[in-house]
Amino acid sequence: MKTMGLQHLYLINPRYFPDPQASAMAAGADDVLQNAVICNSIDEALRGVVFTVAMTARLRDISIAVKTPREAMPEVLQQAATQPVALLFGTEMSGLTNEEMGKAQLGVNIPSNPEFSSLNIAAAVQVMAYELAVASQQFAPVVAPEIVPATHERLEGLYAHLEKTLFEIGFFTTQNPARLMQRLRRLYSRTRLEDEEINILRGMLTVTTEYNARLKERYNQEHKDV
């Protein structure tokens, strides 16, 4: 709940409360648990609420309309903008009864493997809270580290440098230069190179040429007489 920005927990007839094990597992979110409101009935918990969404693992024999979390959350948010709303979850063992479901305006079912569809309550709450947080856009979506692609002329500079270097080190003797350069263009255009990456690549090319030049020079010195 807390990771997804939810604070208000209502517990209806909890078997144990406070529960040392629950407190231990809450870790940094123990404030949510400490501030939980303990109720004797669903009606008491829903007092003042104008829109209740009930979790269900069943799709049949449900008295109310059932949607997926993704479909339901925009409606929940719209209602929540002005008045209290609630997400209602049943027990770990048996969920909500039909009578309890009838207290909600909308049912929500998490699409799942029909051969093993029983999400535990922690998992179901996580999915619901996550979908609510995503729908609310309250946590700024991740901004992917911006790729600032290099300009055309910088790219062409790289390709020219690359071709020249490959020529100098004698790579093209057994290869078709034009075809190979096409392959290399394809590779690098797919990555959308940034300026700094081009600097790195050209640095590598420069060092390669220098290394090659030194080799040549040494060779020439050792074979001065040739």
Add this chain to the structure above:
Amino acid sequence: MKTMGLQHLYLINPRYFPDPQASAMAAGADDVLQNAVICNSIDEALRGVVFTVAMTARLRDISIAVKTPREAMPEVLQQAATQPVALLFGTEMSGLTNEEMGKAQLGVNIPSNPEFSSLNIAAAVQVMAYELAVASQQFAPVVAPEIVPATHERLEGLYAHLEKTLFEIGFFTTQNPARLMQRLRRLYSRTRLEDEEINILRGMLTVTTEYNARLKERYNQEHKDV
């Protein structure tokens, strides 16, 4: 994993395996745990994989691009259509190192409360598996129980019956009939009544009239002399 249709679990240097506590918690999904592949390194676990998505709680100092689960999953599915893909999770305590993240093609961060952003690994896996299942549409989305709205003439039949009954039981004596009927039309049009619901409502009206007729009859019999 199993509720969301995932089967292939790779564990890298698990502290205990098999672990009786894990087996107990797996409940009906113990087959996933039993079939888990134990590996000595991330490289071993990722052998043959062409697209790896790594979970991260951090947004900065990440060497690879980071997306939200919702943005990432279509790409994961596209790759998975032809070749093996992997979702890579770090340890509960410290996640993945930068070096480990570098083995992935894409990072994924679950948008969360900046003041309490540390989803535990079970919660993170649930969200990722859920987003993958939703993106794959492999589990037929919930079909909301279809409302088959009644026809215009059936609705008008109800309103006429309702008005007649309200008139008969003397409800209109202190009310403006036209205005009240407008309010009732507004109420019922909002619910989009089905045929059977109209039958039920009209049944109630009929019984009300009959009850009223019986009352009148009894009154008339008791006051024959009036």
